[in-house]
Amino acid sequence: MVVKKLIEKIEGEAELDFTFKNGKIEDVHIGFGFYRGIEEILVGKVPRDALVITPRVCGICNHAHLLAAVRAIENGYQSQGISIQLTSKAEKIREFTLACEVIQNHIKWFYLVILPQFEHLTATQSGENYALKASYLSSTITKALAVFAGQWPHSSYAVPGGITCDPTYVDVMQAEGFVDEAIRFFEQVMTGISFSDYLEIESVSSLSKINGDLRKLIDGLEVYGMLSTGQSYDRFIVFGKDMGRPSGKLIATSVANADIRYVEESEQKGTVAKAVTYKNRLYEVGPLARGMVAKTPIVRSLHKRYKDSLYTRIFARVNEIAQLLGYCKELLYDLSLDEPSCVLEANQTHDSFEGVGIVEASRGSLIHKTTVEKGKIVNYEIITPTQWNLSHGTSQEKGIAIRAMVGSKSIEEATFIFRTFDVCSVCTAQ
Incomplete structure (x- = not known):
């Protein structure tokens, strides 16, 4: 038996076709039907147009797309002999704004997707105003981002060689205030313990200290026997080196280097989204x-x-919310405001190059590839995190999210598992 299910509230829509056998889900087909053509729009444009166009790929991770685009240009310039060494000021502010964007995404996902969907799955009604909580914290942390980026979403303050802003000490103090406000929310509402106590938690046995909304979810998953539900292949990959995290791939407990040369996209039937593999194997990306x-x-x-x-x-x-809030505090404390914001002149360009930009976005590794000839983009490729997690799979194995859903007892359980990957339809159909 095959049952179709339209999934909404995932930054767009997706259609899941479930195949049942003996009362359990045997297979799932994931379809994204709305193609946007951002890659084609970029062809014929000057390289810096990508700094304005690619942030429009996604309303949630637009800043990550900006950073991937600017890094692709910088990588291309460097391949042609133009030296680019960002100041620590520019690097830290780029890191800070990226971390803020990731935090706001995670908090919206937790309060607008996971908690409401879990209540729907378990037919419970808490009466909580999750939307109010999500908007309060996400708006607080995006205000900190906007201190440096000028606006959010769709900021374009990152340029080849650095950034366009030149913040003052008052700006830094303002950003610190917003981060502190976000930390108080994390303490009082999300976890019910002090931030310092939370950061000391390193084992499962220590999780008993947690209260707040996170405790409600943990207890609910335990009551409904879902703590071990939704397992996939136990393979992970990280290409970016952002937010204080290393890159690499992991199978079992062995970490090795991840080389972007082995990343390959492929067409899929029944969807406009492409699949992505690494050495013809599937890997989970994300937090x-x-x-x-x-x-x-x-x-x-x-x-x-x-x-x-x-x-x-x-x-x-x-x-990761907690880790990044602490990281944001460190970045602001170490910021050297007397350094230049940008090390390249505004008119310094190169007519022909190939460049790659990699960023760890909210949902995982984001890759931009650009080819420029005679000052115009002739090819632009965007590989998004959702393409990794929501591939249909290969002839040898099912996709990451599909493998996690197989064996579910109901469509509701499977779609909840699906949402734990923090799906983004618009990015996938770029």
Whole structure:
């Protein structure tokens, strides 16, 4: 039996075709039907137009697309002999704004997707105003981002060689205030314990300290026997080196280097989205992958007991909020405002080059590839995180999210597992 299900509230829409056998899901086909053509729009444009156009790929991760685009241009310039060495000021501000964007995404996902969908799955009604909580924290942290980026979404303040802003000490103090406000929310509402106490949690046995909204979800997953549900292949990959995290690929407990030369896109039937593999194998990307590759103690401890389950996947994303809030504090403390914002002259360009820009976006590794000839873009490729996690798979194995959904007892359970990957339809159909 095949049952179709339209999935909304995932930055667009997706259609899931479920195949049942003996009362359980045997297979899933994931279809994205709305093609946007951003890559084709860029052809014929000057390279710097990508700094304005690519942030429009996604309303949630637009800043990550900006950074991937500017890094692709910088990489291309460097391949042609133009030296680019960003100042620590420019690097730290880019890191800060990226971290803020990731935080706002995670908080919206937790309060607007995971908690409401879990209540729907379990037929419970808490009466909580999750939308108010999401908007409060996400708006607070994006205000910190906008101090440097000028606006959010669709900021274009990152340029080849650095950034366009020149912040003052008052700006830094303002950003610090917004970060502190976000930390108070994390303490009082999300976890119910002090920020310093939370950061000391390194093992499953220490999770008993947690209260707040995160505790409600953990207890709910335990009551409904879902702590080990939604496991996939236990393979992870990280290409970017952002937000203080290393790159690499991990199978079991062995971490190795990840080389972008082995990344390959392929067409899929029944969807406009392309699949992505690494050496013809599928890997999960995102916060769980980053936590595993970086050997984050609490993520490793959860994984040891529950593997790559939906519980481990959810917790890794929430845990990344705390890590990034602390990282934001460090970046602002170490910011050297007397350094130049940009090291390249405004008119310094190169007519022909190939460049690659990689960023760890909210949902995982984001890759931009550009080819420029005679001052115009002749080819532009965007490989998004959702393409990694939501591939149909290969002839040897099913896709990452599909493998996690197989064996589910109902469509509702499967779609909840699906949402734990923080799906983005518009990015995937770029």
